Amino acid sequence: xxxxxxxxxxxxxxxxxxxTGDMWAQQVPALHALxxxxxxxxxxxxxxxxxxxxxxxxxxxGPLAVxxxxxxxxxxxEICRRAPQRVQRLALLSTGARSESAxxxxxxxxxxxxxxxxxxxxxxxxxxxxxVHAPRQGDDELLQAxxxxxxxxxxxxxxxxxxxxxxxxxxxxxxxxxGCPTLIVCGREDRITPHAWSQEMHAGIAGSELLSLxxxxxxxxxxxxxxxTRTLAQWWxxxxxxxG
Numbered sequence: 001x002x003x004x005x006x007x008x009x010x011x012x013x014x015x016x017x018x019x020t021g022d023m024w025a026q027q028v029p030a031l032h033a034l035x036x037x038x039x040x041x042x043x044x045x046x047x048x049x050x051x052x053x054x055x056x057x058x059x060x061x062g063p064l065a066v067x068x069x070x071x072x073x074x075x076x077x078e079i080c081r082r083a084p085q086r087v088q089r090l091a092l093l094s095t096g097a098r099s100e101s102a103x104x105x106x107x108x109x110x111x112x113x114x115x116x117x118x119x120x121x122x123x124x125x126x127x128x129x130x131x132v133h134a135p136r137q138g139d140d141e142l143l144q145a146x147x148x149x150x151x152x153x154x155x156x157x158x159x160x161x162x163x164x165x166x167x168x169x170x171x172x173x174x175x176x177x178x179g180c181p182t183l184i185v186c187g188r189e190d191r192i193t194p195h196a197w198s199q200e201m202h203a204g205i206a207g208s209e210l211l212s213l214x215x216x217x218x219x220x221x222x223x224x225x226x227x228x229t230r231t232l233a234q235w236w237x238x239x240x241x242x243x244g
Contacts, residue, residue, distance in 0.1 A: 016070030187216030
């Protein structure tokens with residue numbers, strides 16, 4: 001990336017549910033070579049998306065670029081809603097703009113109960129078939145990384161994160177107000193935040209770019225790290241992020 005122009009604003013990366021800053025491990029070195037990268041873990045410390053958004057905004061001064069995956073995308077959208085004058089670039093990975101459904105809440109409550117009775121590894125095992133594309137489900141390195149982050153998260157923080165997600169607002173009415181360059185990335189085989197949700201955001205945000213990843217599930221930044229890193233670098237530095 002030596003020929004890549006320098007970005008004009010710092011980049012904030014926000015992880016998702018049951019994920020720590022380590023989920024960005026394969027993005028940070030390359031992106032850090034371009035400019036200032038801040039990995040926020042405020043999603044671990046507050047029980048509402050609004051409180052998390054405010055805490056992230058307090059961590060970085062001035063204009064910024066914001067990128068979030070899954071729960072991190074919900075937070076990124078709320079940051080953009082609360083501080084549109086500060087958000088110069090927005091990246092939404094494996095996420096959606098819709099509020100919680102009753103079916104989703106019921107599934108979350110089941111996972112919380114499972115964690116209480118059997119621990120965080122059992123939660124990962126239950127989620128794993130939906131987290132990654134089928135051919136990657138036997139990838140032990142990827143699975144062990146998810147186990148480590150889930151264990152670091154722990155039951156108390158997991159429940160706090162789930163409660164924040166349950167109470168998230170429906171952002172669809174706000175999409176048309178987003179005026180900054182916006183990148184949307186989604187695996188075509190994502191079973192948690194379906195590809196249709198990304199298409200919905202793409203239609204709602206004028207001028208946004210949509211990258212649809214073949215052979216990819218929900219953990220796009222971990223399943224296809226090189227493609228995601230390259231795309232984020234292009235988006236952050238102001239070049240067209242989606243090539244063909």
